[in-house]
Amino acid sequence: DAKTTQPNSMESNEEEPVHLPCNHSTISGTDYIHWYRQLPSQGPEYVIHGLTSNVNNRMASLAIAEDRKSSTLILHRATLRDAAVYYCILKAYKYIFGTGTRLKVLA
Amino acid sequence: NAGVTQTPKFRVLKTGQSMTLLCAQDMNHEYMYWYRQDPGMGLRLIHYSVGEGTTAKGEVPDGYNVSRLKKQNFLLGLESAAPSQTSVYFCASSSPRPWQPQHFGDGTRLSIL
Numbered sequence: 001d002a003k004t005t006q007p008n009s010m011e012s013n014e015e016e017p018v019h020l021p022c023n024h025s026t027i028s029g030t031d032y033i034h035w036y037r038q039l040p041s042q043g044p045e046y047v048i049h050g051l052t053s054n055v056n057n058r059m060a061s062l063a064i065a066e067d068r069k070s071s072t073l074i075l076h077r078a079t080l081r082d083a084a085v086y087y088c089i090l091k092a093y094k095y096i097f098g099t100g101t102r103l104k105v106l107a
Numbered sequence: 108n109a110g111v112t113q114t115p116k117f118r119v120l121k122t123g124q125s126m127t128l129l130c131a132q133d134m135n136h137e138y139m140y141w142y143r144q145d146p147g148m149g150l151r152l153i154h155y156s157v158g159e160g161t162t163a164k165g166e167v168p169d170g171y172n173v174s175r176l177k178k179q180n181f182l183l184g185l186e187s188a189a190p191s192q193t194s195v196y197f198c199a200s201s202s203p204r205p206w207q208p209q210h211f212g213d214g215t216r217l218s219i220l
Contacts, residue, residue: 036208036209042214043214044150044199044209046208046210049206085149087149095152095209096152096166097149099148
């Protein structure tokens with residue numbers, strides 16, 4: 001199973017953009033890149049996914065490197081409610097969650 | 108719009124007792140999963156199922172058994188609970204299509220004394 005590498009933690013000021021990086025150098029051509037986030041005391045929730053092209057939705061944007069060996073989740077304006085653990089996952093038929101990036105948002 | 112429902116939400120067991128955690132989904136998903144999450148850690152896959160009547164081992168299957176007798180239900184069993192199995196357990200379901208997301212339940216907090 002392809003693995004991902006993320007920083008353990010990051011901090012951001014409220015109302016500023018946040019770029020959460022993820023390395024996945026062993027990604028295969030059929031692996032989709034999924035991002036989830038887990039708020040305190042809740043189960044993970046889907047944020048966004050992509051295959052090759054950059055993607056936007058109401059929650060975030062996903063920028064995928066041309067060689068697909070890395071990706072970046074972009075929160076355009078961080079709010080206190082965005083404080084969570086963010087997981088970058090390569091989906092085949094099962095998920096392997098790493099430890100994710102704990103995002104702290106400062107008021 | 109229930110999605111994924113886990114029962115029970117909380118449970119305290121004594122070492123050596125057995126119990127079954129129930130996961131039910133109403134989205135007609137083929138795939139279902141059981142994860143455990145220890146404090147400060149990410150999720151680890153215990154077992155998963157790609158269809159009714161099938162199960163497979165994940166990363167940390169020892170001490171657990173599962174059954175998928177009906178498409179909408181996925182049961183996780185602890186035959187002889189140990190303190191090391193104290194954790195929060197999450198169930199999830201998904202479509203087989205790799206671009207479709209997983210949907211998670213709210214978790215079961217299990218303490219074993």
